[in-house]
Amino acid sequence: MSTNSRIYLSPPHLAGREAEYVMDAIRSNWIAPAGPDIAAFETELAAQTGTAYAAGVSSGTAAMHLCLRFLNVAQGDVVFCSDLTFAGSCNPILYQNAEPVFIDSEPGTWNMSPAALGRAFEAAQRSGQLPKAVIIVDLYGQAASYDELLEICRHYGTPVIEDAAEALGASYRGRPCGSLGRFGCFSFNGNKIITTSGGGMIVSDDRAAIERMKFLATQAKLPLPYYEHEELGYNYRLSNICAALGRGQLEGLAAKVHRRAEIFSAYREAFLGLPLTMLPVSAQGAPNYWLSVALLDEGAHFRPTDIIDALERENIESRRVWKPMHLQPLYRQRRFFAHDARGGGDSVSAAVFDRGICLPSGSGMTPEQQQRIIDIVRALFPQP
Numbered sequence: 001m002s003t004n005s006r007i008y009l010s011p012p013h014l015a016g017r018e019a020e021y022v023m024d025a026i027r028s029n030w031i032a033p034a035g036p037d038i039a040a041f042e043t044e045l046a047a048q049t050g051t052a053y054a055a056g057v058s059s060g061t062a063a064m065h066l067c068l069r070f071l072n073v074a075q076g077d078v079v080f081c082s083d084l085t086f087a088g089s090c091n092p093i094l095y096q097n098a099e100p101v102f103i104d105s106e107p108g109t110w111n112m113s114p115a116a117l118g119r120a121f122e123a124a125q126r127s128g129q130l131p132k133a134v135i136i137v138d139l140y141g142q143a144a145s146y147d148e149l150l151e152i153c154r155h156y157g158t159p160v161i162e163d164a165a166e167a168l169g170a171s172y173r174g175r176p177c178g179s180l181g182r183f184g185c186f187s188f189n190g191n192k193i194i195t196t197s198g199g200g201m202i203v204s205d206d207r208a209a210i211e212r213m214k215f216l217a218t219q220a221k222l223p224l225p226y227y228e229h230e231e232l233g234y235n236y237r238l239s240n241i242c243a244a245l246g247r248g249q250l251e252g253l254a255a256k257v258h259r260r261a262e263i264f265s266a267y268r269e270a271f272l273g274l275p276l277t278m279l280p281v282s283a284q285g286a287p288n289y290w291l292s293v294a295l296l297d298e299g300a301h302f303r304p305t306d307i308i309d310a311l312e313r314e315n316i317e318s319r320r321v322w323k324p325m326h327l328q329p330l331y332r333q334r335r336f337f338a339h340d341a342r343g344g345g346d347s348v349s350a351a352v353f354d355r356g357i358c359l360p361s362g363s364g365m366t367p368e369q370q371q372r373i374i375d376i377v378r379a380l381f382p383q384p
């Protein structure tokens with residue numbers, strides 16, 4: 001085991017003024033689950049994402065759940081969802097007792113395949129049951145192929161929930177991630193590009209929808225001088241302390257995106273000539289480079305775990321790519337539409353899972369630390 005201090009995959013990175021914001025909240029006694037920093041953080045995040053309204057919530061998963069609940073997704077309904085993602089994208093479909101259907105990735109961005117989505121809609125139409133919503137994930141901080149995906153969803157009149165949990169600060173053809181669907185959801189979990197220790201946000205141009213989701217997030221408590229509840233709500237609101245932390249973090253977003261892009265480029269350059277290529281970047285988008293992900297070539301004599309184990313021996317954290325939802329024991333019985341229409345069980349998401357590795361990508365990582373990582377990885381391969 002190395003004596004060097006541990007390098008984490010994507011640890012929190014303070015921008016500078018977080019303590020000031022949090023101390024102001026403490027000094028003014030706004031340490032309750034209400035307070036002025038919540039409204040300010042919502043306004044600032046809406047501005048950052050080019051949307052009109054925002055609702056701060058306790059997690060990205062809560063944000064997704066509120067969108068489904070707002071759309072009245074319920075038992076018997078179907079929701080389409082990106083297959084290659086974290087469970088927080090789709091578990092809320094089960095919270096609503098609805099049926100998830102998973103859509104494979106496309107090779108160009110690893111995000112939802114428009115070809116597979118098109119076939120899923122055609123099958124849904126034939127069966128007489130269209131989905132109630134489509135959840136499109138912006139994986140690893142890169143926008144999906146929205147021109148094609150939104151066109152298909154518009155054709156069938158199905159609302160889109162953009163799961164931009166990993167993509168704050170990224171954009172698609174100049175439009176900020178989070179603003180591309182009817183609703184955009186963010187996560188401020190500890191590993192994200194900015195963090196509130198835990199938290200999330202829904203953004204939208206639909207004022208009434210955001211108001212309703214805030215209401216549902218506050219136990220659906222009616223505005224009366226006593227506690228009156230006509231329907232089921234949740235305790236999903238973001239705390240004022242977390243919002244204060246988020247305001248400080250948001251000030252550093254542009255610098256963090258810049259630094260993560262530098263880290264991605266340095267890996268790409270260092271791996272030239274090795275059977276290891278970085279996540280493909282689409283010309284339509286400007287990613288936030290949340291995680292630097294590398295893919296082993298198909299015939300490579302290495303497995304992701306060889307690299308992960310070599311880094312771990314030097315006290316460096318790295319991870320496999322998300323395991324696709326259609327391969328999860330929880331979801332294995334659900335329907336899945338592959339990118340390749342010929343079938344045969346192959347999927348892009350499974351191939352990416354099989355050969356992908358997430359490398360340390362924190363914006364606080366020094367060039368020297370990254371060089372250590374690069375040296376360890378390069379040493380595994382016979383030098384060209």
Ligand SMILES: Cc1ncc(COP(=O)(O)O)c(C=O)c1O
Pocket residue numbers: 058059060061062085086087088089137163165166186187188189199200
């Ligand atoms: C794509 C995606 N969706 C949803 C979530 C859920 O967010 P949270 O952990 O804040 O609930 C995450 C991350 O954690 C995520 O990466």
